[in-house]
Amino acid sequence: MVKRKKVKPGEAFHFHNGMTAETKSQLLVQLKQMSEEEFSSYVNERKNDFYNWLKDCLDTELAIRIKDVTDKSRMIALLK
Numbered sequence: 001m002v003k004r005k006k007v008k009p010g011e012a013f014h015f016h017n018g019m020t021a022e023t024k025s026q027l028l029v030q031l032k033q034m035s036e037e038e039f040s041s042y043v044n045e046r047k048n049d050f051y052n053w054l055k056d057c058l059d060t061e062l063a064i065r066i067k068d069v070t071d072k073s074r075m076i077a078l079l080k
Helices: 024-033 036-042 049-058 060-066 072-079
Strands: none
Touching: 024 049, 024 072, 049 060, 060 072
C-alpha cells in the first residue's frame, strides 16, 4: 500500500495543459480549474487516470475511494 504526502521524483501527474501535480492538494487545484470536457479525458466509463496515479504513486486508500467516480464534483468532494 502506498501512503505519501508527495510523490517520488518522476512520478508527478502531467495534465494536458502542461501543469503537474505532486500532491493531493495540487491535484485538487487542477481539478477545480479544469472543464468538464478536460475532466472526461482523464475520467470516463473506460478509465480513471487519477485513480491509477493515486494508487501507484501517492495514496492507495484514497485511490480506492475515487475508483468508480466519474463525476468531477463528487471526485473533488472525496479528495478534500
